[in-house]
Amino acid sequence: MFSGAQISLYPMTGDFVGVITSALSALDPYRERLRIETDDVSTLLVGPPEVLFPAMRDLFSAAAGTGVHCVLSATISRGCPGEPDDAICQSGQFEGPLAALSERQASALDAVRTAPDMGVSSVAQFSLYVMGQGDHMAEIYGCIDFLKQSGTFEKSKHFATKLSGDTGALFATLEQGFCRFGPPEGHVTIDLTVSANSPSAR
Incomplete structure (x- = not known):
């Protein structure tokens, strides 16, 4: 199976280059288990989900930990x-x-x-x-039920779910x-935007 993410990190500061290059060191513990390719639009991370998501978490946390408004945009896919x-x-x-x-x-809740x-x-x-054949809406509704119990659920939005924490x-x-949702060998994708330190929240 192929799994990976195309990600772009946007620090809202004049020193965006410094924030990004400093945050990239957070990927160092994961580099042996990820294939990383960067161009002028995004960075591709290829690897198993148990490495992929912690790597994105640590990268974003390092950038957002500076206190500047940061956004991570990602398209994540498995089984394409x-x-x-x-x-x-x-x-x-x-x-x-x-x-x-x-x-x-x-x-999922235990994790x-x-x-x-x-x-x-x-x-x-x-x-x-959740792509392909089968009752994909049952899987999506099952995921939504999990989200509402997860402690990170904030609200449902048009075309998306909002999380916070x-x-x-x-x-x-x-x-x-x-x-956890969708067939193990099925094609599943996530369209994701994460934000921290937004002035809108103040």
Whole structure:
């Protein structure tokens, strides 16, 4: 299976280059388990979800921890039929048959409860897309039920769900939504925007 994310980080400051280059060091512990490619639009991170989401969390937390308004925009995908399998993406997350929805929701909630506290508050809006055949809306509604119990749910929006909380819990919620809902070998995508230190909130 192929899994990865196209991400762009936007610090709202004159020293945006300094904030970005400093925050990039947060990716260092993950570099051996990720393929990273950067161009003038975005950075591609390819790897298993259990590495991908903590890497995005740490990158965003490092940038937002400076206190400046920061936004992370990401398109995250797994199982795309147009992408070749990549050994670096090998993960135990998708082994075995699909468990009952209630079991997956309970496991997802446990993962969020044990997420690390990063000390950075943020908000996010995201949309989950379960592609292919089957009852995809049952999976999406199951994910929404999980979100409402996660402790990070803020509200439903047109075309998206808004989350808020510490970036540790927030990215754990996103990872669980990405991994636990939809067929293990199915095509699942997330459209994500995360923001911290916005002047709008004041």
